[in-house]
Amino acid sequence: MQQLLNGIFIGSIYALFAIGFTLVFGILDRLNLAHPAVFAASAFVGIELVERGGLSLWAALPIVFVFGAVLGLLIERLAFRPLKGRADAHFAGLISSIALAGMVIALLQWRYGPDTRRFPAGSFPDTRYEVAGAQVTLVQVVILGVSLALMVGLTYMVTRSRLGRGMRAVAENPTAARVLGVNVDRITAVTFAISSALGAVAGVLFAINVNTAQLGMGSAIELKGLAVIIVGGMGSLPGALIGGLVLGLAEVFAVQYIGSSWRDVIAFGLLFVILLLRPQGLLGARKVREV
Amino acid sequence: MLLEYATPLTFIALGAIFAYSFYAVLIAGQLSLGQAGFASVAAFSAAALAPSGNDVGEVPALLIAVAIGMTLGALAAVVLGLPTMHLRGVFLAIATLGFAEAVRVVLLNSEWTGGAQGLAVPRILTVGMAWIALAVVAYWFWRMGRSRYGRALEAIREDELAARSMGIDVGRHRLAAFVTAGAVAGLYGVLFAYYVRLIAPGDFDFAAAVEGLVTAVVGGSTMFLGPLLGSGFQTMIPELQRAVGVEAGWIRPFLASLLLLVVILFLPGGLASLLPRRTRLPAASGDGNGAGDGNRPSHLAARRHPAAGETVVTLVGLGKEYGGVHAVRDVDLEVRSGEVVGLIGPNGAGKTTLVNMISGLVPPSSGRATVLGVPVGRTPVHKVAAAGVSRTFQHSKLFNRLSALENVLVGAHLVSRPTFLRRLLWLPSARRDEQAALEQAARCLHRVGLADAAGTRASALSYGDQRRLEIARALASEPSLLILDEPAAGMNHVEASTLSALIRSLAADGLTILFIEHNVGMVLETCTRVVVLNFGEVIASGTPQDIASDPAVIEAYLGTEDDEPVTGSVAEGTLADPTGGSAEVMAADSVANVRPGAADTLEPPDTTPRNAS
Numbered sequence: 001m002q003q004l005l006n007g008i009f010i011g012s013i014y015a016l017f018a019i020g021f022t023l024v025f026g027i028l029d030r031l032n033l034a035h036p037a038v039f040a041a042s043a044f045v046g047i048e049l050v051e052r053g054g055l056s057l058w059a060a061l062p063i064v065f066v067f068g069a070v071l072g073l074l075i076e077r078l079a080f081r082p083l084k085g086r087a088d089a090h091f092a093g094l095i096s097s098i099a100l101a102g103m104v105i106a107l108l109q110w111r112y113g114p115d116t117r118r119f120p121a122g123s124f125p126d127t128r129y130e131v132a133g134a135q136v137t138l139v140q141v142v143i144l145g146v147s148l149a150l151m152v153g154l155t156y157m158v159t160r161s162r163l164g165r166g167m168r169a170v171a172e173n174p175t176a177a178r179v180l181g182v183n184v185d186r187i188t189a190v191t192f193a194i195s196s197a198l199g200a201v202a203g204v205l206f207a208i209n210v211n212t213a214q215l216g217m218g219s220a221i222e223l224k225g226l227a228v229i230i231v232g233g234m235g236s237l238p239g240a241l242i243g244g245l246v247l248g249l250a251e252v253f254a255v256q257y258i259g260s261s262w263r264d265v266i267a268f269g270l271l272f273v274i275l276l277l278r279p280q281g282l283l284g285a286r287k288v289r290e291v
Numbered sequence: 292m293l294l295e296y297a298t299p300l301t302f303i304a305l306g307a308i309f310a311y312s313f314y315a316v317l318i319a320g321q322l323s324l325g326q327a328g329f330a331s332v333a334a335f336s337a338a339a340l341a342p343s344g345n346d347v348g349e350v351p352a353l354l355i356a357v358a359i360g361m362t363l364g365a366l367a368a369v370v371l372g373l374p375t376m377h378l379r380g381v382f383l384a385i386a387t388l389g390f391a392e393a394v395r396v397v398l399l400n401s402e403w404t405g406g407a408q409g410l411a412v413p414r415i416l417t418v419g420m421a422w423i424a425l426a427v428v429a430y431w432f433w434r435m436g437r438s439r440y441g442r443a444l445e446a447i448r449e450d451e452l453a454a455r456s457m458g459i460d461v462g463r464h465r466l467a468a469f470v471t472a473g474a475v476a477g478l479y480g481v482l483f484a485y486y487v488r489l490i491a492p493g494d495f496d497f498a499a500a501v502e503g504l505v506t507a508v509v510g511g512s513t514m515f516l517g518p519l520l521g522s523g524f525q526t527m528i529p530e531l532q533r534a535v536g537v538e539a540g541w542i543r544p545f546l547a548s549l550l551l552l553v554v555i556l557f558l559p560g561g562l563a564s565l566l567p568r569r570t571r572l573p574a575a576s577g578d579g580n581g582a583g584d585g586n587r588p589s590h591l592a593a594r595r596h597p598a599a600g601e602t603v604v605t606l607v608g609l610g611k612e613y614g615g616v617h618a619v620r621d622v623d624l625e626v627r628s629g630e631v632v633g634l635i636g637p638n639g640a641g642k643t644t645l646v647n648m649i650s651g652l653v654p655p656s657s658g659r660a661t662v663l664g665v666p667v668g669r670t671p672v673h674k675v676a677a678a679g680v681s682r683t684f685q686h687s688k689l690f691n692r693l694s695a696l697e698n699v700l701v702g703a704h705l706v707s708r709p710t711f712l713r714r715l716l717w718l719p720s721a722r723r724d725e726q727a728a729l730e731q732a733a734r735c736l737h738r739v740g741l742a743d744a745a746g747t748r749a750s751a752l753s754y755g756d757q758r759r760l761e762i763a764r765a766l767a768s769e770p771s772l773l774i775l776d777e778p779a780a781g782m783n784h785v786e787a788s789t790l791s792a793l794i795r796s797l798a799a800d801g802l803t804i805l806f807i808e809h810n811v812g813m814v815l816e817t818c819t820r821v822v823v824l825n826f827g828e829v830i831a832s833g834t835p836q837d838i839a840s841d842p843a844v845i846e847a848y849l850g851t852e853d854d855e856p857v858t859g860s861v862a863e864g865t866l867a868d869p870t871g872g873s874a875e876v877m878a879a880d881s882v883a884n885v886r887p888g889a890a891d892t893l894e895p896p897d898t899t900p901r902n903a904s
Contacts, residue, residue, distance in 0.1 A: 260398065
């Protein structure tokens, strides 16, 4: 039971991170490899807000959300918009976002140094609950709650709001959307902002969960995020949620029954099997080849 | 002097070799990140299996290790390549990345690799050896560039479906590219191991794979010098920063990333795009660009064509259904060699679906079709093309980043001979074969009136020129059956009548032609026979004169006075139509006012055996 809950908590963070990833991919057909850098940067910024700013954890979260959104706008403007209309935009977007990620990480090193950082002692409330014989901390409940609330909010926005309709129109056919008066550039920028804001919150929650932030934390979760969006189905928001939870649970149980050193083989074995059997992912729609 | 720079120079060579393993698949449009896995399999196996330098001498020991590493790298690529061949783009990248990570974790947990501590390997590699190895790899890709094989890979990168229709076996070519990548990555792994003295699984992680990909793309993934330039760039930037006294810490990675961003944003073709690229033009040889036919170069592979009057296409009860919507139903049709058959009908009548079935792109859901002796539907597209079917597409599917001439050269894939291995050895016969293919391509370009545009990128041509280039490309394979899907779309009267003259002259050469066209006047003046489709069924077939006066046809196009046909269409925009043709199909019940029996003007099926001439 304890393991199940732990798997759900870590899985919800994976899901939140992966949803940001898959949002950009699903709508703009681009893989933004600067997303993990946002994840790491927001963890450091979150710690600084609590440590120096003296804010409580809960006040820091919305600020980090905004910080992530701003980073997302920068990523779109610097790494993706200049590539518009290029034949090799797909490869070039990967590389330019990797380059931007490198710059972000270098700046983090400049401001925070290469060492691991933690939240100051006493930032977490000690409240604990007992659920069916398992220990659950208030922090974990909040992680789950924030993740679920953001995911539900995002899904509602994409399916119901005018902005979400614009996003889906751009995903379907950018040219047609532009002709029909959708401001494609604005939709693109907003998509990046939302995606990065979610990645930023995921970063802080992750840092809270393990109480550390490291420069390399983004690359560690990057692979998992990729696995999650494949398992769930590229571009599928509920798919990313389920994929994240599946991965979180698989990892926790792999550590318990097989050994921690084999944990990542489980994740990638799962990924591989899904790709071979169901390349569109668990919930992804098979995209008709557009030729 | 040189010794002082031995370390960076060796790393430039190693980085370039690794980047070539990415280049090997990028050139075919595949994005793979599995190379780090291939390299680590090769490095650890070779280090464990190869004899020690003390027993056999250092250089032989290294050579044996290289042989082991390249073989295992290639084998690993086959093992990974076969199940992932159907994946494309990012999916392939992530699957191969998953493989590399799995390899890393397995090696990390194995006894024989020393786990996280790693494996000690003697240093044998010198800077000279590294550059010799690099030279061999670069030579390989240089000679590949202008061979038939290299062109086929580029064609696959630009448009896979069009490449298939040109007779290129895409699966085999992609696998070959993948295996090359595996062997080169294996070479890198072994050389790296024999230089750094201690290898750990962590040396071949995700970051290493990304580094290799970045190097290849920054250098330029469409030109063989690209990986070398990229590696020089990536290796020298930290060195230069150190030389000019930039402090270590955050500034160095920041500047390196910034430069990377600048290069990728402002040099679309990578660093290699700074180098001038020679465009290949056909040599103005002997034939004086005359009428073009008759003097076929003797170095082209021979093709057999059916004799005039023989059956080329036989369709029996052919149908295609998309989720309950009949795009084509119960079509019987026979086309004989030398005929020019026009296929007309209103939008959504099923014309494109029908020719897609004939050219093997779409499998029929009922009935059977035999084209040039091949049962289509069960035959891969490239085999249908090899039987002598060549086609153009409703929406041009050119190889956009290749020149017009190169597009047509790819079209000549089936009639030219493989030249890559002979080019590696500089055999004069390879040169002659390439020359013959060039002449063939130049002749086809000339025939459609595009001789002057040979060096122009396909994407830079005007719309009408692109349509004509597609015809030239289709002609280059010397097909027996040429299928044109709306060749005159977007052309004005003058251009359309030139096209009509071209089609008739091709027919005069003995080519069988099936073409879809909305310009009914052009169809009537060009064809020997016209077939009219409506709602997926043949409603009339006969000479142009018969068709022009057939009441069923007039009704289908104009409607009758007392019974307006329903024009609403079932909105089935999601139909899988690989050519992007209009897939909407008229509502099945509105077909009531059309006589399907009009198809009885067809000749009875020909049962005489088809003997190759």
